[in-house]
Amino acid sequence: MANKMIYTVQISREGDEWLATCLDYPEAIDYAKNLSALEKGIKDAIILAADLPEDSQIQVQMTPDKNLPNSLGQALELRQQRNHLQNEQAKLQTRTREVASLLGNDGYSIRDSATALGISPGRISQLSA
Known part of the structure; x- marks a missing residue:
């Protein structure tokens, strides 16, 4: 199995939604109602921003914004x-x-x-x- 690529993602809250921004590709942003959907969405956004093959296996390392508990x-x-x-x-x-x-x-x-x-x-x- 190939090594998975790992991308750092900062998460925060905006109202009742989560926001994720990839620190490696700042144009990769996603909003979602829950963390599970956010993780899936930001992975798709990273694949698009990094111009990776659609079936790329990537991991995200989520870090919280300073305003989160x-x-x-x-x-x-x-x-x-x-x-x-x-x-x-x-x-x-x-x-x-x-x-x-x-x-x-x-x-x-x-x-x-x-x-x-x-x-x-x-x-x-x-x-x-």
């Missing part, structure tokens, strides 16, 4: 941490699969490979299937 900033920081951990977990899974295969090719038993990797023998069997 601190709780939203904390939530967005947690989201970034969660995304980072998910990316790291995917890398660990790939690397675990690679090393489990190497261990098997070198003649190590499933039980020894599992102990060396700190996972269950059942997981080793799944990885080698």
Whole structure:
């Protein structure tokens, strides 16, 4: 899977709507009634502004405007941490699969490979299937 492009987006409120502005492409702006719709809309706006292929997989890193409550900033920081951990977990899974295969090719038993990797023998069997 290719690396996803990440764009920084500042969010704010205008009346009862959310506003998003991409800091990398200031012409990419979107309004929406909720954050979910805002995220989808700003991604589309960024793809258009950056002249990317329509099916581009991009991520947005939302940062709150200074006028928004601190709780939203904390939530967005947690989201970034969660995304980072998910990316790291995917890398660990790939690397675990690679090393489990190497261990098997070198003649190590499933039980020894599992102990060396700190996972269950059942997981080793799944990885080698």
